[in-house]
Amino acid sequence: MEGEASLSQIAPPTFDGENYDLWAVKMESYLEALDLWEAVEEDYEIPPLPNNPTMAQIKLHKEKKTRKAKARSCLFTGVSSIIFTRIMTLKTPKAIWDYLKEEYAGDERIRGMQVLNLMREFEMQRMKDSETIKEYSDRLLSIANKVRLLGTEFTDSRIVEKILVTVPERYEASITTLENTKDLSKITLAGVLHALQAQEQRRLMRQDHVVEGALPAKHHEVGSSQSSQSKDKGKKKNYPPCEHCGKMGHPPFRCWRRPDAKCNKCNQLGHEAVICKGKFQQHEANANVVEQNEED
Incomplete structure (x- = not known):
């Protein structure tokens, strides 16, 4: 109650x-x-x-x-x-x-025409490459149930035959296994769907594994590329002989002897402080003073 x-x-x-x-x-x-x-x-x-x-x-x-x-x-x-x-x-x-x-509900003639149209629609069905087994089987079952509602018998074995004949070639391995191990005239719709869905899941897992395995390789390639780039940066570039000093290994605008360079030690143009003669002369004079003090 x-x-x-x-x-x-x-x-x-x-x-x-x-x-x-x-x-x-x-x-x-x-x-x-x-x-x-x-x-x-x-x-x-x-x-x-x-x-x-x-x-x-x-x-x-x-x-x-x-x-x-x-x-x-x-x-x-x-x-x-x-x-x-x-x-x-x-x-x-x-x-x-x-x-x-x-x-x-319509009379028998109208219902008969509806059944014929549904049966024609059923026979024209093919599984799309983008579909899963569940999506395709649901589409077939929807048509079959409409036929049943109109009072016409529609067995699951017809749906099984339709699936085995119209699925893409990628399911051929599972179908061959079913043919070798089971009597297809007695196999249930659920049995066929479970077998094909199992292969579908295995294929998806393999694809995921391939993608995951490709990522470290890609990172390794990127790391190797970055490493080689850093090594190249450590090496001196092959510049032609400098127009100011005649030496290689640097561009002219970085040359210590370029004409527009101004020394901050002697305030003269034509060189930088790193090669200033006045700087060296000062060092030499300081060294002489030290030597004289030591002798005294």
Whole structure:
């Protein structure tokens, strides 16, 4: 009773004029869970109470009357406002159900044409390179279930055959293993999907491993390149002989003997302090003074 009470708080599936077969399956299941489907399916009559009815007769009479009223209310609630205006005058849940089926399910000829179109769509399906096995199988199952909703049998074995024939060549190894180890006429759809998905996962893991293995190599190449560059920086560049001093290993604008260079020791142009003769002469004079002091 608690389960029925909690379910009754859930709104029934709503029919808006599209996908009647899908809605009918959902609504039938909903009414069965509430123990109301009998009122729709059998359309039983509720006889009047006899004179001096017993408590059991009164209770049964009330239950049957309440069940039909609840089923009718669920069907009213489970359709859009536009469809409700077409069924609101119907007094029994059976009459409502039959009207909706006749109006929206179509006759046998129309349903037969729908099945043919769906079967043609199924046969044209091919797995795309960008798809996974799950995505492809879901697409096939969606078509198969539409056919089943229209009352036509559609076995899982047909889906299995379709998958084995139309998947890309990269799954050939798994298919060959299945052919060698199992009877394909008895293998289940779940078995095929699990085998192909396992290969799919192994392939993805190998790809990840290759990418991860390539990264250290790339870093090594970058490190080697940077190391060689630093070594090149340590070496002197091969400049031609300097136009100022005639020596190699430096560009003319860095030459200590360039004409525009000014010595900060003697304030003369034509050289820098590092090669200033005055600097050397001063060092020499200082050295002589030291020698004389030592002799004294």
